[in-house]
Amino acid sequence: MLRLTLAQMRRSIGRLVAAGVAIVIGTAFVTATLIAGDVMTRTTNDSIAAQFASADLVVSAPADLTADDVDALRSVPGVDAVDAVQFTYLDLSHGSKRVFQLGVPAPSDPRFQALEVVEGSMPTATGQVALPEAVAERLGVGIGDAVTSSRNVWDGSAPDGGAYEEVRDELSVVGTTADPYGAYAQMGGAVVVTAEDVAAWEAAQSMPDEPARTYSAAMVGLAPGTDLETVRAALVAASPDEAKAVTPDEHAQEQARKMTGDQDVFTYVILGFAAVALLVAALVITNTFQVLVAQRTRTLALLRAVGANRSQLARSVLTEATILGVVSSVGGILLGALLTQVALLVARGADLGVPIPATIAVTPVVVLVPLLVGTVVTVVASFAPARAATRVAPLEALRPADAPSLARGGGRARLVVASLLTVAGLAVLGGGIWLGTTGNPEIGLLAGVAGGALSFVGVLVGAVFWLPGVVSLVGRLLAGTGSTARLATANTLRNPRRTTATSTALLIGVTLVAMMSTGAASARTSLDTALDEQYPVDVLVATDLYGSSGEAVPGEAVRAVSGSEGVARVVELVAAEATLPDGTQLTVHGVDPEQAREVVRTPESLAPLAEGTLMLSEQEAESWGIADGERLELTGPDGATLDVVARTGAVGWSWLLATDDARALDPGAVTSRLWVGLDESADPTQAVPAIQDAIVDVDVPVEVAGAAVERALMESVIDTILGVIVGLLAVAVVIALIGVANTLSLSVIERRRESATLRAIGLSRAQLRWMLAIEGMLIAGVGAVLGIALGVLYGWAGAATALSIMGDVSLAVPWRDVALVLVVALVAGLVASVVPGRTAARTSPVAALAVD
Incomplete structure (x- = not known):
């Protein structure tokens, strides 16, 4: 049976390509997601570790470290240098320009210096400062210029027991710095001043009864030839209870886990989009294998007649699916790895200000997970076709080789389940909107997501009952344009299950794209309203x-x-x-x-x-x-x-x-x-x-407050997030459109004799191609329109629930995005018909009418 299965795959290679491409895209998505998650983890860890430069160890304690604790670390044998990790903030101005910037003390040992000097030098005396290049450019200063530092100091002689008063100091710029490893990228860079200045400023700012300063960690440099593990144990013994002495890399990993709650949120979110893409791919694969089994009815019947049993036929289909899944998944892994590597090279060339790895890390997880997922999805998608193959009777071999028909609709149980899911989901969705608008947005959002998911699953499960009717209605509207349109409509309705599966695949992707676009448009409109109320003018200039x-x-x-x-x-x-x-x-x-x-x-x-x-x-x-x-x-x-x-x-x-x-x-x-x-x-x-x-x-x-900039930045964040999400969901739409092309190609194969008959009675090649074009646009257009309608509904519901905490929610329809999705779907449906149309038009009527 294996040789027979491989022979059938060779004969059906053209039909399997579309299904293979769908699974290649899905597994490439998963592969790229896993690699991107690893890159982001490595980048985050490297950025955190960069703050400690070339330190050998980092000592920290749950209750932080005091100045006495830091001094105790210096006395540990084998320790060459110790610096407490500390930050300050400086209010710097030059003329009318002003910045509020993070500041760090100049290190006592070069191994602790995370920044590089671009021009000049690091501060060595009080009253000196080194600025990041961007800050120096913004203030318009260079080496030798002075900047004003404004700070508050405690005046104990003031009435009522003391008060803070503003003090201004002149600091001399002695150098400019760069942050090549992104040590302070998240804080917008760091100003460097002397440790003596930091200590004096903190002392002047402290109230008499204020607790002594503590430090989150201390950097340790070891003397040459010192054993790290020996000193590590000694440092822990000299530190407060439950203190840790770890390497910078170990500390970075621990801090990254704390920031993400020990969860790789980014990877999980993107894998959710990959799951959508794989779900759509599964629909395309199922559709492909259903038609393959239908096309092989006579072959399967002959096998039954010569002694093959039902389990052998089922194993043949499943083996074919396994081979297709493995080969396609391997292709997807290679494609995903290649695309991610190219993205890394582009990101490094763009100089994003954070340390980007030069190469991707190909781990066993990156290879095995997409391979397993892609193969399993393909095999599971072939279960129903494999079951159908077992139902073929030996007598089928004696019947004429007419085009197969899968016109059977859904059963009563399917209708009941779909109705219950849809009604219950919409009820829960309505309850979520009510909760969100009555002051419970968190609970309302959870209910809204659950209700939306339930109702959407109900819509998909019941699509076989109503979607062919919608296609029929649209087809009747087009019937007046000529006989070609009537034939195209009849062809889509001849196999309602396959038409439904193809339109449903597109429906999923378009619904999610329209939902996110609608939600973002409503968020932008509501945000504009709130900002207009909060900030009455674009820019305020004031003294x-x-x-x-x-x-x-x-x-x-x-x-x-x-x-x-x-x-x-x-x-x-x-x-x-x-x-x-x-x-x-x-x-x-x-x-x-x-x-x-x-x-x-x-x-x-x-x-x-x-x-x-x-x-x-x-x-x-x-x-x-x-x-x-x-x-x-x-x-x-x-x-x-x-x-x-x-x-x-x-x-x-x-x-x-x-x-x-x-x-x-x-x-x-x-x-x-x-x-x-x-x-x-x-x-x-x-x-x-x-x-x-x-x-x-x-x-x-003079102060300049740019409310317009804040509005633009917020809208930019919304647009960026929307662009990423729509880009990810577009993968599902592309896979669904591959399914449209696959459906048309298989439809041409099924209707070879019918096409020949049409040619024989006078239908031209152009008319035959146009018939398939209308069929493709009809399937894609109906799926897109229904997806847009559902997406707008779900987008409005989500916006009304999630944005109610801002006040009045302004619901909007992203007409540009909606029109773009519809146009893309129609054009893609038209393009998908080109190759099948040429195949159908090239077949001569005599050859097509020949007996198989």
Whole structure:
């Protein structure tokens, strides 16, 4: 039987290619996922270990290490150097440019230095600093320049027992650094200062009763010729209880496990997408083997007639599936490994700022898991066809070789199960939406996922009952275009099980793509609404933010901002001092109401602003106990009073008056803020830095708050995540489209005699090819449309559940993505018909009508 099976595979090699390609893509997906997970683990570990540079050991304890503990480590025999791992944060400025950056002390031993000097040197004396190249460029400084460090120190002589006061130091830039191994990549780089400066700053910042500083770990360098294990044991003995002394690599692995909860989340998520791809591949494989068995009816019957039993026939089909699974899986492993290696080379060339391995690591898991999964999926997918092969009776060999028919629909039990799953799933999904909108988003999301999965499985199980009807309906709409369309529709309905399996494979991929696109579009719309309420303008330029001086914004700064690239309009706000009836003093801002409504993101929220009105955010009104419509009397610094009506608005409004009211209250009011509106086509990530550069030479300290950049960054994150997810799910769609091509190819083989008859009665080759093209587009189009409808429904349900914690959820339809998916499906259905159409058109009527 093995020789016979191999001979049948050689005869059917063309039919097996499509199924093989499907499993190649699926296993390549699994292989690439496992390799990528390993690369990410290695990259993370290398990045963590890079902080310890060339240290021999890292000592840590559950309760951290004190300064005395670190000193005790230095006295251990064989120890050459010890440095505590410590960080500080520096608020650095130069002119109007400012950064808040992580800082590390210069090491006492070169083995502990994770950074490389690009220009100049490391700091060796107090008051010196070495900056990362990017930070130096951002501040616009070089070697020999000075930067200002702002920090808070504790003043014990202040009233009420002491208080913090701001101190500014001048630090001299002595060098610039690079981070070649990504030691501080996650923190955006690190500034290097002397250990003496770090100790002095911490001492000045500490309150009298504040506990002594502790350290998470200490780096240890051993003397030459020292035995590592001997010193390791001695270090543990000299450390607090439960302390550990490990190598940098061991420490990195432990920290990485803590960060991920000892779970490789990334790998699991991507393997979920690989499972979807393999599920679709299984549908394609099942469909292929069903038709192969149907095509071999006479051969199987002859085998039964000459003595082959049912188990031998079943083993023949399963053996064929096993061989196909093993060969295709090996191809998928090679393809996945090759693609991942190419991706590594591209990533290394892109200089991402993190240590990327040069080569992939091919472990037994990387080879065996995809091989096992691909083979098992192929064999399991062939169970139903193998069972069908055992039902072939010997008398089938005596029947005419008509085209096989698999027109049997689903049974009553299948209908009941599908109905129960669909109804129950939709009920649970509705309950999840209700829970999410009533303040229980976590439970609602779990219920929503469970309900969505149940209902989707119900839809797939019951597809054989309703999907052919949908195809028939669409086919009747196309029937008016001619006899070719009517023939194509009839061909799709001749074998409803196979048509359903093919459309279902595409339905799965398209549903998931549409669901993620819809969810992301709704998230983006809801996020825009929330950001518009939180940040009323694109960019805020001010002198009175974060405790700044509150001086007037110079006129040249206003003109510079107005002329910056990407700026559409600028509105000035004046700052006035006011006193509430309860004696509280605060700053209110005045703005021209008409101009304000032209620049803000939500003009309707400023509709109440007019003379005699004080605008407050709803949160501030609640905090101050001020009701909407309440009358207040404000008192200016010169005793002038102003009677106003308090009105509450969106989140971003804070004590806002009309300009004339503010100047009447405080005649000395100056312009302290600018509201900046950007052009709709402007890129915020370029426009905001352009504004910062425009005011770099202004003498007055001016802050630039770019709310538009935050919005753009959040949208960029959503778009990036969506792009990755859709790209992963697109693999399933590609596999499903292979199934469409496979179905058409097998359909051509089945209908050789029918095609010949059509040619004999006058159907041209072009019409025959067009008939198959309509058939392919009909199968792909119906699957895509139904998938889009289900995807939008599930996407809305997920958005309503998960995003309700943000407030009102704005549901959206990603029309561009929906149209793109539909067009791709139709074009792919058309392309899938090209080769089968040419095969059908090349067959002469006489040859096709010959008896097999």
